[in-house]
Amino acid sequence: MPRDNAATAVALDRVSFRYEAMEMRFDVAIAAGEFVVVLGPSGAGKSTLLNLIAGFDRPTAGRMALMGEDVGDKVPADRPVTTLFQEGNLFPHLTVAENVALGLHPGLRLTPDQWRHVTMALDRMGLAGLSERWPRHLSGGERQRVALARSLVRNRPILLLDEPFAALDPGRRREMTDLVRTLAKDRGLTVVMVSHQLEEVRDLPVRALFIHDGHIIADGPMAGLLSAPASDEVRAYLGR
Amino acid sequence: MADSDVALGAARPSGRNIAGLLPGLLPGGLVIGLLAALIAVSAIGLLLAAPGTDGRRIWTDPYIWSILRFTVVQATLSALISIVLAIPVARALARRPSFAGRSLLIRLLGVPMVLPTIVGVLGMVILLGRNGWLNQGWGWLGLPGRFDFYGLSGILMAHVFFNMPFAARLMLAGWATIPSEQWRLASQLGMSGPQIFRLIEWPMIREVAPGIAGLIFLLCFTSFAVVLTLGGGPPNATLEVAIYQALRFDFDLQRGLALSVLQVAVCACVMAMLMLWARPIAPEATLQTADARPDSQHPSARVIDVGWLLIGAVIVLAPLAALASRFVTGPVVTVITDGDVWAAAGRSLGVGLAAGSLSLISGWGLLSTARWLDVRRQRRKLAGLLETAASLSLVVPPMVLGAGMFLVLRTVADPFSLGLVIVVIVNAVMGLPFVVRILNPPMTQAARRYDRLIQGLGMRPLDRFRLVDWPLLRRPIALALGLTVALSFGDFGVIALFGTAETETLPMLLYQRLSAYRMDEAAVVAGLLILLCLFVFTVIDKGVGGRATR
Numbered sequence: 001m002p003r004d005n006a007a008t009a010v011a012l013d014r015v016s017f018r019y020e021a022m023e024m025r026f027d028v029a030i031a032a033g034e035f036v037v038v039l040g041p042s043g044a045g046k047s048t049l050l051n052l053i054a055g056f057d058r059p060t061a062g063r064m065a066l067m068g069e070d071v072g073d074k075v076p077a078d079r080p081v082t083t084l085f086q087e088g089n090l091f092p093h094l095t096v097a098e099n100v101a102l103g104l105h106p107g108l109r110l111t112p113d114q115w116r117h118v119t120m121a122l123d124r125m126g127l128a129g130l131s132e133r134w135p136r137h138l139s140g141g142e143r144q145r146v147a148l149a150r151s152l153v154r155n156r157p158i159l160l161l162d163e164p165f166a167a168l169d170p171g172r173r174r175e176m177t178d179l180v181r182t183l184a185k186d187r188g189l190t191v192v193m194v195s196h197q198l199e200e201v202r203d204l205p206v207r208a209l210f211i212h213d214g215h216i217i218a219d220g221p222m223a224g225l226l227s228a229p230a231s232d233e234v235r236a237y238l239g240r
Numbered sequence: 241m242a243d244s245d246v247a248l249g250a251a252r253p254s255g256r257n258i259a260g261l262l263p264g265l266l267p268g269g270l271v272i273g274l275l276a277a278l279i280a281v282s283a284i285g286l287l288l289a290a291p292g293t294d295g296r297r298i299w300t301d302p303y304i305w306s307i308l309r310f311t312v313v314q315a316t317l318s319a320l321i322s323i324v325l326a327i328p329v330a331r332a333l334a335r336r337p338s339f340a341g342r343s344l345l346i347r348l349l350g351v352p353m354v355l356p357t358i359v360g361v362l363g364m365v366i367l368l369g370r371n372g373w374l375n376q377g378w379g380w381l382g383l384p385g386r387f388d389f390y391g392l393s394g395i396l397m398a399h400v401f402f403n404m405p406f407a408a409r410l411m412l413a414g415w416a417t418i419p420s421e422q423w424r425l426a427s428q429l430g431m432s433g434p435q436i437f438r439l440i441e442w443p444m445i446r447e448v449a450p451g452i453a454g455l456i457f458l459l460c461f462t463s464f465a466v467v468l469t470l471g472g473g474p475p476n477a478t479l480e481v482a483i484y485q486a487l488r489f490d491f492d493l494q495r496g497l498a499l500s501v502l503q504v505a506v507c508a509c510v511m512a513m514l515m516l517w518a519r520p521i522a523p524e525a526t527l528q529t530a531d532a533r534p535d536s537q538h539p540s541a542r543v544i545d546v547g548w549l550l551i552g553a554v555i556v557l558a559p560l561a562a563l564a565s566r567f568v569t570g571p572v573v574t575v576i577t578d579g580d581v582w583a584a585a586g587r588s589l590g591v592g593l594a595a596g597s598l599s600l601i602s603g604w605g606l607l608s609t610a611r612w613l614d615v616r617r618q619r620r621k622l623a624g625l626l627e628t629a630a631s632l633s634l635v636v637p638p639m640v641l642g643a644g645m646f647l648v649l650r651t652v653a654d655p656f657s658l659g660l661v662i663v664v665i666v667n668a669v670m671g672l673p674f675v676v677r678i679l680n681p682p683m684t685q686a687a688r689r690y691d692r693l694i695q696g697l698g699m700r701p702l703d704r705f706r707l708v709d710w711p712l713l714r715r716p717i718a719l720a721l722g723l724t725v726a727l728s729f730g731d732f733g734v735i736a737l738f739g740t741a742e743t744e745t746l747p748m749l750l751y752q753r754l755s756a757y758r759m760d761e762a763a764v765v766a767g768l769l770i771l772l773c774l775f776v777f778t779v780i781d782k783g784v785g786g787r788a789t790r
Contacts, residue, residue: 056695075698077695077698106700
């Protein structure tokens with residue numbers, strides 16, 4: 001596991017959080033450019049881990065650094081992070097282009113150059129010609145690609161994905177996961193992706209974190225986690 | 241939500257940045273502060289105005305006790321009769337999910353709730369008063385005697401007219417909560433109508449009815465215009481009317497204070513009981529009910545349902561029809577060429593717009609903080625408390641607020657000259673629950689869905705309003721504004737306390753025509769009032785709300 005500070009994108013040092021009766025504590029370091037998949041039963045704290053990194057939830061104790069900088073007091077918008085949610089990524093009353101443009105200026109005051117940038121990002125996602133459409137006229141996959149286009153223009157080094165493709169058909173899901181991996185490689189992004197669909201991630205050559213009851217109880221290559229489960233909890237999750 | 245207290249501590253950044261909390265807390269805090277100041281001013285006003293008031297007076301004055309007794313008796317009877325009539329009407333509507341005019345009838349049941357009270361009262365008088373339709377028919381049949389409408393019976397009839405339809409709509413929403421599986425089960429088991437009532441419908445009614453009855457009790461307990469007009473004399477008064485009489489005619493400040501204290505105490509008790517026991521009810525009736533019920537095709541069921549639907553329709557329509565017929569034959573030209581009428585209408589419009597805007601802005605402030613507490617700080621309980629604070633006017637009724645302000649202002653200025661300002665403030669407080677009721681669900685829904693995205697993008701409050709809240713919420717905003725403006729436009733309450741020839745509003749003018757028995761003129765003024773109300777509501781609803789969101 002990389003421990004070098006300069007190359008560490010996400011560093012959580014005894015970051016604690018309490019949700020209802022559950023005490024959570026996360027200790028983890030993720031290297032810049034790494035692709036990490038977070039697995040675990042529902043309610044274990046997978047989304048909370050992302051929300052803590054993004055700054056939507058504030059830890060009760062512990063330290064957190066993103067891209068080598070302490071982010072304890074930073075609001076979500078000031079962190080080097082962009083998040084793709086499962087749904088609700090797009091405002092239904094704004095056009096595709098406007099939804100992407102929010103990533104460049106949250107008040108939609110863009111220069112002509114920036115608008116061209118938006119068009120380019122949409123082209124890149126294979127959405128050319130859809131910029132004036134309303135989100136409800138797009139398919140689920142297209143909507144998530146619009147959201148990805150926005151995360152591209154935001155140009156943040158860390159991309160958080162919270163079950164982003166769970167609402168799509170299985171075939172689409174795989175396609176989108178591959179798209180994210182290609183983007184991440186091209187741009188050197190650090191990706192943390194929560195997944196509930198073991199099928200869509202089991203073949204990926206990535207690092208896997210397994211969360212149980214608010215703690216990371218397994219951490220290592222995906223293949224290893226699946227072939228030699230380290231504990232009863234992981235075995236139970238895998239159904240073995 | 242016992243768990244929320246636990247979660248609270250978690251999300252709080254241990255006292256780190258109080259300044260960071262300020263923008264979230266400020267709007268709601270400000271509104272709560274203003275409401276508290278308003279109550280404080282009213283309370284101080286009442287206490288200072290009657291120095292040396294002997295606290296024992298409340299307990300020893302037989303007049304006060306007779307008023308309290310009458311208030312409780314009429315409110316209890318009103319609530320009971322309304323509920324008992326509303327149940328079969330709602331059941332008939334639930335059992336007949338598709339007949340021509342059903343949705344029209346449901347809409348009709350919503351009319352009395354938004355009809356200016358004084359207009360509804362006039363309709364009742366034209367229908368049932370001394371020379372009303374009923375007594376004319378009576379005489380025409382050659383029957384002896386006359387039906388005397390003024391007094392308890394008139395009050396009850398008017399309260400049933402205003403509240404039975406409202407109760408029926410809320411009960412209908414209760415029927416919609418019965419899962420469709422239960423109807424399929426009832427079909428399969430071959431249950432009869434009475435068995436269905438006992439085993440499926442009655443348990444639902446038992447859950448829902450007490451809350452509705454409690455609310456109606458509260459509304460009738462603080463009833464003003466109905467009781468003032470139809471009470472028929474001093475012993476028949478609610479506390480609300482008695483406060484008005486004590487201040488406006490007898491100028492007995494001590495009695496006004498004693499009555500106010502009683503009023504607030506009883507309202508607070510009923511509110512507390514409602515909050516503890518009553519289940520929340522969905523405000524809107526769904527227009528279609530699920531599966532066909534096994535008992536709906538029985539001949540006797542048809543007869544019973546048709547009968548109750550007719551009764552429900554007649555209760556709402558008869559006073560409106562009486563009003564309409566008098567309006568059509570009334571001296572329309574005389575009234576609409578009367579400058580006083582238009583001056584009063586102008587004042588009403590000003591009061592309505594000011595009060596409605598004030599309600600909307602305060603409601604928005606309260607809900608912004610409630611939304612922030614709920615979505616960002618996970619303090620759902622506190623958010624709920626803030627929303628409840630909006631229903632203040634149910635505990636401290638308009639006449640008490642008005643009386644308090646009247647007595648404070650008396651020491652610094654001529655309260656009558658500031659009458660309209662006080663009316664605006666009191667009406668704004670009365671409109672607040674409607675604003676919160678209308679705006680809260682869509683506002684919370686939008687926040688739950690988009691708040692994290694908004695945070696992640698770093699949208700500033702003004703951009704958030706312009707780009708997210710306004711496009712998503714302009715229709716409910718328009719509805720809330722239109723409704724509160726219309727309600728205030730037609731309100732006849734505190735204005736009675738302050739009204740002079742110079743500050744006369746349209747409802748007050750109507751009341752004067754009515755109490756002078758100039759029924760034809762009154763009917764025309766009432767028609768004008770309704771038309772203007774509808775016009776103002778529609779202009780705001782369409783103008784502010786715009787076309788349907790994309």
